Amino acid sequence: MTAPVGTFCLVLHSHLPWLAHHGRWPVGEEWLYQSWAHSYLPVVDVLERLAAEGRRDLVALGVTPVLAAQLDDPYSLRGVHDWIGGWLLRAHEAAARLPELGAHEHRAATTALELFERRWRHGASPVLRGLSDAGAVELLGGPATHPFAPLLEPPVRAFALATGLADARLRLGATPAGIWAPECGYAPGMEREYADAGVARFLVDGPAVRGDTAFARPVGDSGVLAFARDLDVTYRVWSPRAGYPGGRDYRDFHTYDHPSGLKPARVTGRSVPPHEKAPYDPARAAAAVERDAADFVSVVRDRLVRLYEQHGRPALTVAAFDTELFGHWWHEGPAWLEAVLRALPDAGVRVTTPAGAVEHGLVGEAVELPPSSWGSGKDWRVWAGVEDLVALNARVQKALLSVPAGGPARDPLRDALAQEALLALSSDWAFMVTKDSAAGYARDRAHAHAARVDELAALLHASRRAAAEHRVREWPAHPFGHVDARDLRP
Incomplete structure (x- = not known):
């Protein structure tokens, strides 16, 4: 068997604030139920099907404690079940005016309803624990309600993290060794707080390590590892100017059929006004998924080949995204995700998690990190x-x-x-x-x-x-x- 050219880590960050009992539309619970039905159900379904084939170490999956609480809450479980039923009714009502859209949405809503009733009626924790126990994912933890930690007083920061880790232990039976630092926010000294809390690794953005993302890096002498997001790879997907979700054949997120609330159009073109957009065509979208998945695999492989030549040994690239991108914002995202996870090993790329990367020795020299985040300017300006x-x-x-x-x-x-x-x-x-x-x-x-x-x-x-x-x-x-x-x- 040919040795892999390098290693790819996909990190998915699932987070919404506490929305239950705090309004319904246009934000509030509607936001929770849309993300649940359109992202969490299909993304987890992809991971479960790949796990059933014996595939391991597929992704690092972060679910913030405040979101996990909603995904386990009986009130929210009833709410999303009703919401999916309403989605199905809206598809039926739209069918007389928009038969192809109605049929597509009927199939999607029916699939979501079946997935929810078969796997999710008792909440997310049994589902996530099953994926973890199967070795398919590494579950990441984090502070309880996703605060921007650099701006917290140290006692509050430690308390928020301890509360979040305790919540993960209660729901999943184990304390995560890795976390997604909210907003990838970092202030010097936080690595020691992580070490005190038992956290062994966390995520930062690429500029925090000056773009040198090829290996996990110990932070100072703490022994805690920082995994940095590779923007050259990540932005192939998540770029507002050139990312895949803006492709002409994908479903347009912003254009609505207002009587039904469904989305009838494809992107068509970035400057095309909503009333001139072409109808959504699932066959065209499926072809775009295949094309863009192949392109991404090529990008990852080429990146790893260059890193191998630069460092003289196999290296690492980390792509990190909000889970809600896949399905909620980008309708075809779960299908693209499955295609990529299937194709990368065939292209000679090892797919693993941050824990797996450490096991494979993909650790570089220690680094001192500056104050940073993954927000605008890569500093704290969004939150400060x-x-x-x-x-x-x-x-x-x-x-x-x-x-x-x-x-x-x-x-x-x-x-x-x-x-x-x-x-x-x-x-x-x-x-x-x-x-x-x-x-x-x-x-x-x-x-x-x-x-x-x-x-x-x-x-x-x-x-x-x-x-x-x-x-x-x-x-x-x-x-x-x-x-x-x-x-x-x-």
Whole structure:
């Protein structure tokens, strides 16, 4: 058997903020159910079918604790089941006007309904645990509610990570050794916090290592490894100007048949207005999947050949994406993903996970990382530039840290305070404001959680526990039942 030219790691990051019980349309629960039906179900189906063929070490799959909580929650499970049923009805209603679109959506909704009822009725955790136990994926963890960690106070940062790792242990039976650092955010010194928490590896963006992404790199003398995203490979897919999802034959995400809410058009052209776009053609899209999968495999192989020539030994390339790209944003993404994972080994490329890359010795020299992220500018501007939310987050942390610990037993009120603070500190709110994506919803959510923190902290300082208990009972449901504020050590 010919030795592989190099190694490819695909990392998928699955994340949504806590949306259950916080509005329905156009964001809120609708966002959760769309992503679940269009991305999580088909992507996991691809991985399960490949695993059933005996394929191992396919991807590193991150599911943030706050998303995992929603994918296991009985309320959300009922909600997505109803949503898929509604999708099927919308396909039937559209069939009289748009028969080909109606038939395509009927098949897609029927498949999703069958997958959900056969595999997901008891939540995501049994499904994910099965993939992990089969050796098909490496499951990644992370901080509880996906905060931008570099801007947190160290005690809050450690608490958020400990809470997230504990959640993964409860759901999956083991503590992940690898994490997706939210937004790939890094500040010098965080590697030591990772080591203290038992984290052995994490993701950064390529510019954090000045583009030298060919190997995992120990950070300082911590022993913790940074895996850097190879932008030359990743942007072949995820480039707003030239990425595959913008190809003319793929389904257009932004064009709607408004009576049904379905998407009837193909991209056609980047400058073509919605009313002039051509109808979606599944056969043309399938041919585009085959063409673009072959192109990506060629890109990966060529990249690894050049790295081998540069370093004199087989090297690594890491492509990392949001899971929601595959199916939700890019309708054909799951089919493309399956085609790529099947074709890479035949092209002489080893496919593995970050854990597998370490086993194969793909570790380079130690590196000192600068402050960084995978956002605009590769710095912190997305999350540090929204001044009102930065000030709000500072206030939330101050209030959280100001409430003294009680006795040795858990205090449900202090636990509730900690949970509400974690929700307020989600990185999503600043991102949505900066990108002007449902900015009003994001600001409302951040301020609502912060107001609850302020109110509860004030009641606890005043020793008004009965009033505090009454207020907490009135709050919307929380994602976690295990947040233990005793782990917060100022």
